[in-house]
Amino acid sequence: MRVISGLWRWRGNPLCRASDLAEAWVALTALLLIVSVAPLIGVLVGGAAQGTLQRSVREQHESRHRVTATVVRALERSPLAVDPEGASGEDVRRRVLAAWTGPDGSRHEAAVLVAVDDPDGGDRFALWTDARGRAVARPLDSATATTHAVLAGTGTAVAAAASVEVARRIVVWRLVRRRYARLEREWERAGPDWGRTGAGS
Template identity: 60%
Template structure:
């Protein structure tokens, strides 16, 4: 990005080459894209992700219901928690429990209870689907917004990275072309370089 600082100076510099000015313009364009386009892309991606996730939140909250379950007995052979996002080994136990499904039918089955030492008759809340089968807790709106914000930040950073890679590639090609021009100029000078009377 050093070339940007010299952009104004190079406009009237007699030693300025065309590639110097082109390099400065490429750097300036990349900087503007990073400062303007990347945040816009991040905002658009974040907004789209938030809209999609909030729609998913509403759908999950419509399809899942919280019911009260009652411990029948603790299961000695524990299994992985149904909701690993909120699971904690020392505060959750695998139990055989009974509950009433949203459609009014009685259900029974192994579930993970947020109880350290469950006793028969203990009550706790679980999430179920419409048929009364255990389900993971629905995503809450605040978590969905956080995920969307992270997606937007990631998209903005990715866009800035792609702009920087494109800038580096363009400069690399310009430098190669510049070196090729120098090589041709040296070839034209040939073995007579510096000799008296050769016109150089």
């Protein structure tokens, strides 16, 4: 609003330089781009990311299968075994040797991480596998995909707004440099005769 009132105030003002008017128009254009175009770009990118991620969610849920595995025996405790997809990021997991039957009926036995405090032989837990029964990460859920899409859209909108502001600052910086260069040239012309009697003042 201040930019618009500034433009109106400069209208018809004899003290208004062309660079002042250009600077005001650049500021108004940047403001309009930040308010309208940057959010639109964010919405478009967020929508595209949402479509891609939701498609990935569907594909993962079709290709990954939840089976029940049985703990054969606990393996060494790993203090760094933390579930990165856990709600708090602090869901400690234990490494165990587990056995399970894949969706195709094949038998498997391998070391996996489980969210069980003190696993004993015979404990059962859910495990995600591919079609051949190999252990895989759990599929992405729809809510997490939506969160990622919102973050992508927001980040893009902020980046677009920042780019517009950087461009505005560069243009204003060049206008100010040109203004000072013109002022120096004028001063060099008037400087030697400044204050002298009969110098045309």
